[in-house]
């Protein structure tokens with residue numbers, strides 16, 4: 333597909349929905365119903381003024397830090413656990429337990445232990461984001477093809493080289509699946525971690541707008557979160573296409 | 588991680604095995620029993636043979652006879668249940684240096700995330716071979732298997748036969764002292780197969796390496812080998828160890844039409860039929876043909 337065509341597909345439906353939204357809200361005087369043009373007008377004022385530095389960037393920073401730490405930690409631990417059968421068996425029940433805990437319930441606990449600060453918020457994000465990466469990496473490492481494994485052994489490819497050329501690459505489809513799940517969980521936890529007792533961030537700002545009946549401003553916050561999600565997803569897809577080019581090609585041939 | 592790479596050593600502790608001077612590979616009373624959830628499976632009962640340095644030996648046997656199992660024991664990928672394998676007089680407890688294997692599941696032995704060239708180059712790179720030298724070896728190997736034109740393709744873009752040629756190229760580029768091949772030509776068409784057979788003979792001669800070539804094709808074993816070892820069906824022992832006294836220069840048409848070729852082929856065929864029919868005889872007979 334040409335770039336223009338892809339772009340048209342990408343923005344086609346959103347534009348249509350915007351137009352629909354605009355048409356349906358013409359003449360509506362209900363204060364709680366947002367109007368697209370109005371939101372568009374105030375969007376810049378609300379988010380690209382002081383709030384960019386006090387709320388938007390800190391939120392994004394915490395999100396990226398949390399997700400990045402989760403990815404690195406998840407992959408490293410996943411490779412270790414996935415490579416050692418005993419470790420796998422020992423950790424499996426505990427991992428299932430930890431994973432089942434909804435991360436938001438940790439906010440009061442962590443607030444007590446760490447305090448209400450950046451570290452606490454990043455910790456909450458990590459606690460939610462690490463599981464998909466970790467568990468998927470373990471699965472991926474376990475599923476390394478025994479013939480490729482033998483091939484590496486025969487040609488003396490061991491240790492770090494084996495990790496780099498065999499294990500990481502072979503597990504990369506699963507790892508990418510885990511990362512994709514982590515990104516959406518991260519965005520949710522970023523907002524939630526800022527809603528309680530916090531004094532800055534996107535989540536804080538949105539709650540603040542709601543309490544002060546700044547309804548249009550609140551809606552712009554929600555839209556900003558949606559846009560952030562889209563941006564993350566685009567970056568992810570771009571990366572995934574490059575990292576897993578071989579995998580998509582292989583699957584296409586198999587079909 | 589996989590259970591195929593155990594390094595248990597049940598042989599003598601010293602690691603030095605007494606073998607005659609010119610023996611490269613010694614398989615001594617090798618027995619391999621797989622422990623599975625469904626019970627024990629005896630893949631190989633008692634295999635005993637030597638291969639001299641520089642020899643080209645073909646191993647034939649019915650499917651399920653334990654040929655792949657034997658090869659994996661030789662390559663140090665599987666620990667024998669009893670008996671031992673020695674390479675250059677040293678006990679094999681893990682994959683030895685200077686040994687290359689072309690696996691039966693060739694498609695799965697190539698890295699799907701690397702292109703052809705990178706696949707062939709990886710073992711050399713890993714060994715720290717200098718770039719110039721590496722490039723030369725890889726180019727030569729790809730040229731030799733007739734794949735010089737597709738270095739940038741990925742394995743999954745190639746046909747089964749081409750994938751197998753990549754696996755062969757990788758083994759050749761590695762310049763092993765011992766080359767093990769597990770039914771390498773099972774999936775390639777007749778013409779390519781003939782070409783590859785001649786290629787393997789050429790490489791064997793040029794590099795002076797020791798080759799153990801597993802096949803279920805009787806013609807192929809006689810055409811390629813200096814010696815053919817026939818395995819019985821399970822429980823597996825050496826049914827027959829036959830010297831192939833054909834001229835060293837082999838030619839697809841000429842050699843195959845020799846009376847001696849037909850005679851040897853007939854003999855191997857008979858042995859295999861016997862191996863299938865009867866319970867294996869425990870002593871490896873040295874027959875007069």
Ligand SMILES: Nc1ncnc2c1ncn2[C@@H]1O[C@H](COP(=O)(O)OP(=O)(O)O)[C@@H](O)[C@H]1O
Pocket residue numbers: 621622623628629630648649650651652653654655656657
């Ligand atoms: N990993 C394994 N676990 C259990 N049984 C196996 C395994 N690999 C091979 N076998 C069994 O061992 C026997 C010999 O197999 P194999 O060495 O592959 O024979 P061949 O290569 O001559 O066809 C077969 O009965 C097979 O089912």
Ligand SMILES: [Mg+2]
Pocket residue numbers: 654655656691769
């Ligand atoms: Mg086999």
